[in-house]
Amino acid sequence: MLGEERRAEHEGALTEPASGRLVSPDIRDEFGLETIDMNMGPQHPAMHGLLRLILELDGETVVRCDPVMGYLHRSKEKISENRMYPAVIPITDRIDYMHNIAMEYGYCLAVEELLDVEIPPRADAIRALMNEFGRIMSHIPSIGFLLLELGAFTPILYAFRERERIQNIFEAVTGARMMFHYIRIGGLKADLPEGMPETMWSYIEGLEKRLQPDFVDLIEGNEIFISRTRGIGKITQEKAVEMGLTGVPLRCTGVEFDVRKHYPYGWYENLDFDVITDEAGDVEASYRVRMGEVRQSIRMIKQILENLPEGEVLGDLGRRLRPNEGDGIARVESARGEYAVHVVSDGSDTPYRVHYRTPCTVNMQLLQEIVPGHYLPDIMPIMGLIDPVSGAWDK
Amino acid sequence: MQTVLNLLEVEPIRLLVSFGAVLFLVLNLAAVLTMAERKVSGYIHLRFGPNRVGPRGLLQPAADVFKLFTKENVSPGRSDLWVFLGAPIAMFIPAALVWLVVPFAPDAVVADLNVAILFFVAITSIGALGVVMAGYGSRSAFSLLGALRGAAQMISYEVPLILSLLGVVMLTGSLSLVDVVQAQGDTIWTWYFLPQLPMFVTFYIAGLAEVKRVPFDLPEGESEIVGGYMIEYSGMTWALIQAAEFASMAVISAVTVTLFVGGWQPPLPFLDLGPFNWVWFGIKTALIMFTFQWIRWSVPRLRMDQLMDLGWKVLVPVTLIWLFVTAGAMLVF
Numbered sequence: 001m002l003g004e005e006r007r008a009e010h011e012g013a014l015t016e017p018a019s020g021r022l023v024s025p026d027i028r029d030e031f032g033l034e035t036i037d038m039n040m041g042p043q044h045p046a047m048h049g050l051l052r053l054i055l056e057l058d059g060e061t062v063v064r065c066d067p068v069m070g071y072l073h074r075s076k077e078k079i080s081e082n083r084m085y086p087a088v089i090p091i092t093d094r095i096d097y098m099h100n101i102a103m104e105y106g107y108c109l110a111v112e113e114l115l116d117v118e119i120p121p122r123a124d125a126i127r128a129l130m131n132e133f134g135r136i137m138s139h140i141p142s143i144g145f146l147l148l149e150l151g152a153f154t155p156i157l158y159a160f161r162e163r164e165r166i167q168n169i170f171e172a173v174t175g176a177r178m179m180f181h182y183i184r185i186g187g188l189k190a191d192l193p194e195g196m197p198e199t200m201w202s203y204i205e206g207l208e209k210r211l212q213p214d215f216v217d218l219i220e221g222n223e224i225f226i227s228r229t230r231g232i233g234k235i236t237q238e239k240a241v242e243m244g245l246t247g248v249p250l251r252c253t254g255v256e257f258d259v260r261k262h263y264p265y266g267w268y269e270n271l272d273f274d275v276i277t278d279e280a281g282d283v284e285a286s287y288r289v290r291m292g293e294v295r296q297s298i299r300m301i302k303q304i305l306e307n308l309p310e311g312e313v314l315g316d317l318g319r320r321l322r323p324n325e326g327d328g329i330a331r332v333e334s335a336r337g338e339y340a341v342h343v344v345s346d347g348s349d350t351p352y353r354v355h356y357r358t359p360c361t362v363n364m365q366l367l368q369e370i371v372p373g374h375y376l377p378d379i380m381p382i383m384g385l386i387d388p389v390s391g392a393w394d395k
Numbered sequence: 396m397q398t399v400l401n402l403l404e405v406e407p408i409r410l411l412v413s414f415g416a417v418l419f420l421v422l423n424l425a426a427v428l429t430m431a432e433r434k435v436s437g438y439i440h441l442r443f444g445p446n447r448v449g450p451r452g453l454l455q456p457a458a459d460v461f462k463l464f465t466k467e468n469v470s471p472g473r474s475d476l477w478v479f480l481g482a483p484i485a486m487f488i489p490a491a492l493v494w495l496v497v498p499f500a501p502d503a504v505v506a507d508l509n510v511a512i513l514f515f516v517a518i519t520s521i522g523a524l525g526v527v528m529a530g531y532g533s534r535s536a537f538s539l540l541g542a543l544r545g546a547a548q549m550i551s552y553e554v555p556l557i558l559s560l561l562g563v564v565m566l567t568g569s570l571s572l573v574d575v576v577q578a579q580g581d582t583i584w585t586w587y588f589l590p591q592l593p594m595f596v597t598f599y600i601a602g603l604a605e606v607k608r609v610p611f612d613l614p615e616g617e618s619e620i621v622g623g624y625m626i627e628y629s630g631m632t633w634a635l636i637q638a639a640e641f642a643s644m645a646v647i648s649a650v651t652v653t654l655f656v657g658g659w660q661p662p663l664p665f666l667d668l669g670p671f672n673w674v675w676f677g678i679k680t681a682l683i684m685f686t687f688q689w690i691r692w693s694v695p696r697l698r699m700d701q702l703m704d705l706g707w708k709v710l711v712p713v714t715l716i717w718l719f720v721t722a723g724a725m726l727v728f
Contacts, residue, residue: 038536045621060540060699149618151609151696157440224610224695376540377619377698 035063040379042071048145048383049390053367057376065371065379067364072394080354085111085321086185088354092341093179095356096392098141101134102334104183107354109265110341111185114328115321119266123187123313128267129200129304130173130182131332132297136207137166138335139290139297140215146287146384147219150228158214165203172196185321187314197305204301211294219287229283233370233382236281246359247337249366249386252289253281259333271300286385322349336360336387356395360388413505417494424645425638426456428684432641435688466630471534474627479532483628483635486525489518490642497649498573500659500673511572512564515650516557519605522643523549526614526624529636533627541623544699545614548604551703552611555710556601559594562714562721563587563654572650576658583662588655590724593717595655597710599683602647604706606640609691613699648683652676656683 040053047053050071056064076095080088092103105127112119144159167177172193174182182189219225235245240253250257258275260268276292278285323345331340337359346352363386371379430445430453437444445452470479496511498504508514523546530542564570566587567578579586588595604611614623625636652658656679659672668674697705 036536036539045617057536057540060544147695151612151616151618152694153436154440154692157442161441218693222694224697227701228695228698375698375700377613377616377696380618 033058042068048388050394051364051388051390053379055376055379060375060377062371062374062376062379065367067367069361069364069393072390074391074394076395077354077356081351084349085323085351088351089184090179090181092356093181094391095358095395096334096336096339096360096389097178098389099134099138099335100178101130101180101182102332102339103356104180105131105266106330106332106334106339106341106356107343108183108185109330109332110328110343111321111323112328113330114323114326114343114345115185115317117186117315117317120187120312120315121267121309122191122311123315124267125304125308126188126192126313127183128271129301129308130170130180132300132304133166133169133200135297135335136294137163137170139294142335142384142387143215143219143287143290145387146229146283146381147225149380149384150225152225155215155218158218162207162210169196169200169203172199184314186317187312189314191313197308200301201305204298204305208295208298211291216291226284228377229287229381230280232283232374232378233366233385234280234282235366235370239369240281243365243369244362245337245366247333247335247363248286248289248293249363250337251276252278252285252385254279259331259338263331265330265332267304271303273300283381283385286387320349322347331357334359336389336392337363358392358395360386360393361395364388364393410505414495417505418491421491421494421642421645422638425641426460428641428645429459429637430456431684432688432691435685436692439689439692460634463631463634468630468632469627471627474534475532477532478528479627480632482525482529482532482624483632483639484525485528486522486639487635487642489521489525490639490646492518493643493646493650496572497646497653498576498658499676500670501573501577503673504573507571507573510570512560512570512575515572516553516560519556519643520549520553522605522639525639529628530624533624535627537620537622537626538624540620541614541616541626544616544620545607545624547699548607548611548613548702551706552601552604552710555597555706555714556605558711558714558718559597559601560654561718562591562594565718565721565725566590572653572658576653576660579657579660581657581660581664581667583657586655586657586660591655591717591721593713595651597714598651598655601706601710602651603687603690604702606644606647608644608687610694610697611702612696613702616696618696644687645680645684648680648687649676651683652679 036057038055038057040055041047042050042052044051052068052071054064054066054068055062074094076091080091083091089104089107092107093100095103140162141156141159144156147155170180171177173196174180174189176182235249235253237253237255240250240255246257254277256275256277259265261273261275273296274292276289276296278289325345325347327342327344329340329342331338333339338357339359340357342353342355342357343351344353366386367379367382371382374382433455434444434452445455448454448458470476493515495505496508496514498507526545526549527542530538530540530545533539563575567575569575569578575587607614615625616623620626625633628636657675659676661667661672661675666675
């Protein structure tokens with residue numbers, strides 16, 4: 001219990017329509033109404049990973065919601081300080097395990113800035129290619145999870161079928177299905193296997209065809225889906241900017257910001273794509289933005305596959321990396337928002353300090369702000385809007 | 396042999412034996428329905444469903460029951476034990492009792508009550524009691540929320556459920572389910588679902604809510620209150636709750652068929668199977684149950700306020716209006 005002061009603060013922060021549902025504390029006291037305290041998580045089957053929510057409920061209405069993080073803390077930043085530069089990459093894989101190729105990408109970019117090395121163009125293109133596959137692999141299950149949280153069980157299985165197929169591609173390319181360790185400092189672990197571009201092309205064509213019947217037709221027109229998501233978890237543009245949100249929660253309020261577009265890195269300069277935004281800023285808008293981004297990723301993958309440069313994929317950096325003193329920063333757009341890595345070197349072969357700025361940690365603040373005033377069943381769709389990954393918020 | 400058959404003509408013995416038969420049917424139906432549910436969901440999800448135990452996985456329910464029997468019954472430390480253990484029974488018995496008045500065929504009904512519809516309405520209302528007992532006895536915030544939702548939902552949807560029955564009662568002029576079926580005739584266009592279409596749809600929706608199936612499975616709400624009132628149950632107590640759910644789903648389908656879709660009557664006169672007309676009843680009930688499962692695996696769940704809105708602001712007015720229309724039509728024709 002954080003006390004009356006905290007509750008008053010929350011109630012003051014509510015937007016108009018949401019606060020209309022709350023019984024005011026005076027009336028509650030006058031009639032002797034009591035609120036229930038409820039613990040949701042950390043072991044909750046529908047929670048995204050290990051998150052604990054301390055809820056105060058007035059009937060079905062949430063009065064207070066305090067997220068408690070830290071149940072999956074694995075001290076990745078500290079571990080990173082004790083390993084040699086290339087050996088940190090597998091650690092980054094485990095941060096955001098849904099879109100882990102971007103986690104490797106960010107770290108390698110930061111170290112490359114520190115080392116000031118050139119990346120072979122083919123390696124750059126394949127990095128972007130796999131990164132976009134990773135985004136599809138993360139966004140489609142996110143949509144499935146959102147529907148699962150609303151109580152529809154089927155879309156998640158369709159989503160995981162797509163994820164499975166992309167995982168097969170990843171397995172062929174990187175040798176692993178989840179923890180890839182594919183992007184290396186200065187390039188890539190290996191070139192694409194023979195015939196892989198054709199396989200990717202046919203998969204992408206198939207996915208484009210399947211998106212409409214398997215996802216859009218099943219989800220979008222559904223009356224119950226609309227009534228459960230429209231106007232739920234509404235964020236205003238000012239609020240989103242003020243809280244430092246990035247990724248889908250920011251773009252679904254109408255702010256056009258995408259690191260790939262505005263601070264392009266690697267191969268993204270050469271790609272033609274749109275930043276998907278939506279005005280509504282609610283759960284339904286986040287679904288639309290995710291769906292749009294999947295389509296944009298398909299578009300990007302096609303562009304990369306159409307003119308894939310030839311050449312080497314790994315530059316020669318020597319056996320032991322000892323960067324000069326200094327620091328390197330890289331920011332990339334992961335499926336959840338802006339992911340930044342700061343690597344500080346003291347001249348030895350291990351980093352002096354590595355900091356991972358994960359979007360989930362920042363976006364999760366939303367829960368405290370927008371959940372109070374909603375009904376208990378709305379918490380899960382709001383989690384679907386933010387779509388956090390517990391490996392990423394705890395690090 | 397003859398003496399045994401003669402014994403059946405003694406009313407109390409006939410009642411006991413036929414109720415035993417119906418109970419046997421209901422318990423097995425629950426097992427068959429779990430299997431059907433998993434197979435249907437499998438086909439909708441583009442996967443196989445259970446296919447390991449026995450031919451095509453058909454022995455899966457038997458394996459499930461065996462597993463559940465061998466499991467320990469865990470009860471929460473501070474639970475109200477009598478209420479906790481009584482709840483599954485309080486849920487199962489009403490679901491099984493309704494079968495007493497459902498006519499399978501002209502002569503195959505355990506008790507041809509002249510107030511069968513009233514009996515059905517009265518007995519189904521008791522189901523809410525079991526839900527509240529389970530939620531209260533478990534002593535958990537999640538269970539309590541589930542139980543409160545369950546009670547509110549089942550009591551609210553009782554109203555449209557009963558109102559939508561009234562049209563049929565007015566047309567038949569009888570509360571006996573056998574009379575209702577006989578009045579519908581043996582052609583598909585004389586069945587009540589056509590003249591009473593809004594009532595049929597309302598009854599179907601209210602029935603869905605009454606048996607807590609998706610999109611009205613709020614008392615379970617597995618993504619927010621993780622199973623609701625049944626969260627603390629395990630082993631056979633849990634199995635009994637499941638059996639009660641499936642039995643009540645089957646009974647709602649059977650009553651829907653009896654009231655609106657002609658019961659045992661064949662869709663066209665030449666399809667009359669004589670003594671085997673219960674096959675028609677079985678086919679129609681299975682079809683209705685299949686639509687329940689189809690909906691179950693296709694749509695998301697409603698929210699409590701939306702559920703109440705649908706019940707009180709849409710279903711109740713629709714039924715009331717259609718009652719007046721029916722009454723007016725009966726006056727005119």
